[in-house]
Amino acid sequence: MKHIDIKDVMNDASYIDKEVTVCGWVRTSRDSKNVAFLEINDGTSLKHLQIVIDKAVMSGYENALRLGTSVCVKGVAVPARQGGAEINATSIEVLGECPLDYPLQKKRHTLEFLRTMPHLRVRTNTFNAVFRVRSVMANTIHTYFQDRGYVYIHTPLITGSDCEGAGEVFRVTTHGFDTEYKDEQEYYANDFFGKKAGLSVSGQLEGEVAAMALGKIYTFGPSFRAENSNTPRHVAEFWHVEPEVAFAELPDIIAIAEDMIKYIIKDILKKCPDELAFFDAHFEKGLLDKLNSLVETDFAVLDYTDAIDILKKADKEFAYPCDWGCDLQTEHERYITEEVFKKPVFIINYPKAIKSFYMKQNPDGKTVAATDLLVPGVGEIIGCSEREADYDKLLSAMKERNMDLDAYTDYLELRKFGSVPHSGFGLGFERILMYVTGISNIRDVILYPRTVGNVR
Numbered sequence: 001m002k003h004i005d006i007k008d009v010m011n012d013a014s015y016i017d018k019e020v021t022v023c024g025w026v027r028t029s030r031d032s033k034n035v036a037f038l039e040i041n042d043g044t045s046l047k048h049l050q051i052v053i054d055k056a057v058m059s060g061y062e063n064a065l066r067l068g069t070s071v072c073v074k075g076v077a078v079p080a081r082q083g084g085a086e087i088n089a090t091s092i093e094v095l096g097e098c099p100l101d102y103p104l105q106k107k108r109h110t111l112e113f114l115r116t117m118p119h120l121r122v123r124t125n126t127f128n129a130v131f132r133v134r135s136v137m138a139n140t141i142h143t144y145f146q147d148r149g150y151v152y153i154h155t156p157l158i159t160g161s162d163c164e165g166a167g168e169v170f171r172v173t174t175h176g177f178d179t180e181y182k183d184e185q186e187y188y189a190n191d192f193f194g195k196k197a198g199l200s201v202s203g204q205l206e207g208e209v210a211a212m213a214l215g216k217i218y219t220f221g222p223s224f225r226a227e228n229s230n231t232p233r234h235v236a237e238f239w240h241v242e243p244e245v246a247f248a249e250l251p252d253i254i255a256i257a258e259d260m261i262k263y264i265i266k267d268i269l270k271k272c273p274d275e276l277a278f279f280d281a282h283f284e285k286g287l288l289d290k291l292n293s294l295v296e297t298d299f300a301v302l303d304y305t306d307a308i309d310i311l312k313k314a315d316k317e318f319a320y321p322c323d324w325g326c327d328l329q330t331e332h333e334r335y336i337t338e339e340v341f342k343k344p345v346f347i348i349n350y351p352k353a354i355k356s357f358y359m360k361q362n363p364d365g366k367t368v369a370a371t372d373l374l375v376p377g378v379g380e381i382i383g384c385s386e387r388e389a390d391y392d393k394l395l396s397a398m399k400e401r402n403m404d405l406d407a408y409t410d411y412l413e414l415r416k417f418g419s420v421p422h423s424g425f426g427l428g429f430e431r432i433l434m435y436v437t438g439i440s441n442i443r444d445v446i447l448y449p450r451t452v453g454n455v456r
Ligand code: 4AD
Pocket: 163, 164, 201, 202, 203, 204, 225, 227, 233, 234, 235, 236, 238, 240, 242, 243, 380, 381, 382, 383, 384, 385, 424, 425, 426, 427, 428, 429, 430, 431, 442
């Protein structure tokens, strides 16, 4: 259909006094004695375009007054009082009628209400802004790595291994529900791959394969976790950015992570000013100040052991008390980053017992060269480590965890044939979106959130 994007009509003065055709969905309507007004939105702009209907010259527009109706409007663009343009309509064609039970009748609905209709909530300003930032940020991330010589690798989504070893793998099977086998072994042997397979929780293990040849790589794709955590920060399907760098130790990868985060935020500040102003006004007061100051701030680096000291001395009751060796809970992470440092914090050198098998074991024999990046408001957005490059140490860490070594032969051989120090991290794409938009529930930064008991 020949038409002009609303964003262009609003911003380009050369359309003024010209006949234009615009399309969109009706967001508001007002019917007065001599004139009727529609505000329409086609998704290209946060601002709606006003359509002015002179009742003396136009009839048959009544159906177009219903919210949600899709219309094609012809008319003349004229300057609007509040800036930009509005359209003096000469004709309105209803493309799709919208009955009165259209749920988006009010100006503002709660995010909880909107979550019940993922197919319609995208038509609101909030989700328009979320998905525009999401799209721009995906491009920003690719640009960051591409400009620095990283190779974009597509790692498999179906795997035979469990990268995080946490048993949160969704199983992939073609067996029907009524098939019966005498034991687990026979069950998997008869399945599509002839062995147990699942959806990848992380592209890291295959990313390391590529980095051991290409030097610097990154992946950017979905990861799947069957975590039974019904929290505002977890989804079962999330998008994962995972760079992997050869000849890099923990401090090197920390510097890369900090640089990348600042680059992303600077770019979004530059490219999405209207969206960020919207989030600042409606979701997190002070968001713009937070983002502007973050790009000028040095992130803190804190040893896990010191973090435990801080938590033990804290003048605060935690629901989960913690001692050396415990995994930090969200409340601990948030206390450290929000109340103590008030800025992003890399916690380094975690106890090896609470971290994954692949992390480089420190000389103290107790900790690993791993770090999580915690940010105020969200908590952990990056999980990062130097990888264990020593064959024997890796093997013993895997044996300690009773891992099925057959599923990791490629991974082990990387340590046999020209092993090098190397490091990488995983950035949760939805987590950084939450940080940048101020949206506090991860379900509201992804089109169709997959969570426990919820798929549609
Ligand atoms: O800390 P994680 O588990 O680290 C890994 O998966 C490593 N293999 C990454 C690597 O070194 N290449 O996950 C990394 C990040 C987390 O910090 C978090 O931001 C995000 O992935 N994440 C989730 N995001 C949303 N929902 C979930 N269920 C998530 N689980 C992890």
